[in-house]
Amino acid sequence: MTTHFAFAGRVSTEDQQDPQASHHWQIMRAEGLVKPHGEIVREYFDVGQSRSIPWQRRPRAAALLQALKDPDRGFDAVVIGEPQRAFYGNQFGLTFPVFVHYGVHLWVPEIGGPIDPESEAHDLVMSVFGGSSKGEGPRVFRRGF
Numbered sequence: 001m002t003t004h005f006a007f008a009g010r011v012s013t014e015d016q017q018d019p020q021a022s023h024h025w026q027i028m029r030a031e032g033l034v035k036p037h038g039e040i041v042r043e044y045f046d047v048g049q050s051r052s053i054p055w056q057r058r059p060r061a062a063a064l065l066q067a068l069k070d071p072d073r074g075f076d077a078v079v080i081g082e083p084q085r086a087f088y089g090n091q092f093g094l095t096f097p098v099f100v101h102y103g104v105h106l107w108v109p110e111i112g113g114p115i116d117p118e119s120e121a122h123d124l125v126m127s128v129f130g131g132s133s134k135g136e137g138p139r140v141f142r143r144g145f
Contacts, residue, residue, distance in 0.1 A: 003038030005030075005107070006075040008064055010046040010085045019047045026081030033109045034079050042067075042075050051088040055095050065095075068102040077105040077114065083129035092126040 007030050011022035023045055031040060044064040055061040067073045078099065080086045087095070096115065099106045105114035110129070115122045 003034070003077055004041045004075045005034050005038055006042040006044060006064060006067070006073075006078045007040045008044045008061065008078055008080050008086060009082075010049055010051065010058065010061070012050050013048045026085065029081040029109050030079040030107075033107055033113070038076075040079065051085060054091060065098060068098060068104050075104075077107055079107040081109070083108055083110060083126060087126065087129060092129070093123075096126070
């Protein structure tokens with residue numbers, strides 16, 4: 001059975017990244033992970049949104065959260081290209097339960113597949129990425145963009 005995936009990504013323009021280049025490498029990582037299992041059929045990619053903004057306030061991430069509620073959403077799972085771009089601080093802990101509630105698996109390259117909601121190790125890994133993401137803003141600022 002082929003799994004249909006939605007891709008979720010984000011790029012901020014505050015660190016002077018090229019949105020097209022950022023989208024390209026994030027979706028390439030996501031496709032590399034899911035290719036043996038299915039295909040990406042939808043995209044939710046926020047441009048110009050800081051990682052510190054909660055998912056509910058990022059336009060495309062908010063649309064993805066809304067789509068999770070629809071049983072005819074057109075995808076079975078969601079894949080992200082890089083957890084540091086997707087989750088900041090405790091955002092994973094606040095967002096992932098919505099995926100679990102609607103029975104939509106979340107795939108992450110660093111996990112090697114879907115996050116297991118029962119795995120303390122997966123939760124810890126994702127928490128570390130959120131914490132490292134939180135430190136990225138000050139690092140970019142110190143580098144002087």
